[in-house]
Amino acid sequence: MGIPKSVEEHVRKHLQYPATKKEIEAQCANMSEIKEQDREWVEKLPEKKYNNAGEVLAVLHAEATA
DSSP, X not given: OOOXXXXXXXXXXXXXXXXXXXXXXXXXXXXXXXXXXXXXXXXXXXXXXXXXXXXXXHHHHHHHXX
């Protein structure tokens, strides 16, 4: 199972970077296009600062294939 398209699009187009995990969670909480169950993907992110969407997606893709 891969990352939902809505999450990938949100990470690429709607988040502002750099951002910590907490900042990303806050930004995602305010976006109606992300379903509640899809927000669980963001909870899987390790605590750190992410400089761009590529860093976030690399972690999420690794989780999806683990």
